[in-house]
Each structure stands twice: as structure tokens, then as C-alpha cells.
Amino acid sequence: MSAPTLDRPAAPDEAALQAHFDATIAADKRVEPRDWMPEGYRKGLIRQIAQHAHSEIIGMQPEGDWLLAAPSLRRKAILLAKVQDEAGHGMYLYSAAETLGADRADLTDKLIEGRHKYSSIFNYPTLTYADVGVIGWLVDGAAICNQVPLCRSSYGPYARAMIRVCKEESFHQRQGYELLMTMMRGTDEQRAMVQDAVDRWWWPSLMMFGPPDDDSPNSAQSMAWGIKRHSNDELRQRYVDMSVPQAEALGVTLPDPELRLDPSTGRYRFGQIDWDEFKRVISGNGPANAERIARRRAARDDNAWVIEAATAYAEKHAS
């Protein structure tokens, strides 16, 4: 440590900084961008926030496919608002990653080159309009289970972004459920479409919580640092408990013969998740991975001129 002078106090050493960081986490206070933080904390957060941002942006595609084929003006307006919200979530999250020193263009490149992951759920195709409703109900529902605890994440900008995001996610879930309720009150063919969509999306939605706890390498450290608040399996159980009564109210069956209430715990037991399928999809070999990334790559390349023009314009005004 250098000797203090009148105008410049001594810089605290690493051990003092680490102690201050540990005390912040222990007291459940927020870490802010200018605070010192361990390199592992910074890197882990960038990885998690970028993965989350990529999921929001790639997640616009499966539903965006239905914008031109929405069955009414009302449905089109709702879907358009929802897909735009997801773009906004991605922007908040990339901004949060930038407060940690990450570069947005670099994160996008890593996504396109397959060096960053995004949620496996968005690699499944949307085959009918009922899929739009089921995504709102189940996929946004699972996102809410995952994200509400992140509003208390130890990193300030991430936690604050999540508060705003979660308010919009709850609108997403309700619009999906309302769409499905409307279809269930319709014709036999519409009811069959809803059931078919539920059959295809239920298991992939359970995979959204990530691998089981005993196979989740980053979880323990993330929880010790207050980045994550609950384990993958805990959140998955919470989601199942929330969804089963909603499925009953809707009048659909969930495609799991082992699903039943355990009277001793008041929680639902469910069947074995196909983790081979999860690994296949998350590693790039799901039904729509190639298409999702090809589109994201085209969007980056075809719109590069917009960034160039905006940068040139800003530079001209600055000078």
C-alpha cells in the first residue's frame, strides 16, 4: 500500500476490497457498477445477463412468425406489443451487461458464432396460432418463476432491470392465457389445437429451468454470490405447482402420466425430463437452432449500415 498524501488517500488493497464486497453480499445490499468486485463475479454475471439478453432477442422469432398471420386486428396488436416488449427486455439486459464492461456488439457476435447460449425453448417451431397462447401461458409463466427472484439479485442494474421486465412478463402471461381461454370456448377444432400445442410445449417449458441441481456447475457459486436466489429444481417445482391448477381451469391435460399431487407435501410430482433432448437442443441441434441463428446473423449484417450511419451522424455532431 502506498503512503497516504494530503490530496490522495491510499488505494485500499485487494483484501480490504474483497472484505467490503463480502460484507455487501452478506448484508444483502446491492453491488453497483463502480464498486470493486471479484473477477469471477463479473464474468459470471456477464455470462448470465448476456444469455438472458440473447434469449429475449431470439425469443422474438417464434412468435414474430405469426405477426402477419394473426387472426384479427386485436390479436395482431397484442402480439406486436408483446414481441416489442421482448426487444426492450433484450436492450435493458445488454445495457446491464455493458455496466460490467462488456461490449454489446461482441456479445452479439458470440451468440451468432455459437460461443454463447440462449434458452433452449426458442429452438422449437410455432406450428399454429395456439402456440402463441401457449408460449404466453407456459413460456412467459416459466420466465416469471425464474425472474421474480432475480429482482433481488445482488447486482443492482440487473435487479432493477428485472423489476420492470417482470411487470411486462405478467401481461404476456395473461394475454396468452386469455387467448387460450377464448379458443377453449370455441370449436372442437380450436380445442384440439390448444391441446396439441400444450402437448408440444409442456416438456420443453420444464427444461427452461436448466439442468437438475446435481448437474448444474455454476449454480452453487451464483447462489453464494446472491446472483441466483433459488436452485433450478426448486424453481421448476414452483412452476409445476403453479401450472397444474391453471391447466385444470383451462380444461387441458398436461402430457405426463406420472403427474399427481403428493398429499404429504402438497406439491406435484412429475415424470422424468428427457435430458438428452435438452442437451441436444442447448448444444445447437434442436429443431430450429440453425434458422434462429441464421436470422439473427442476417439482421446483424443487413442492418450494419444503420449503426454506421448513426455513428457517423453522432461524430459529425460531436465535432
Ligand SMILES: [Fe+2]
Ligand atoms: Fe421477456
Ligand SMILES: [Fe+2]
Ligand atoms: Fe415475455
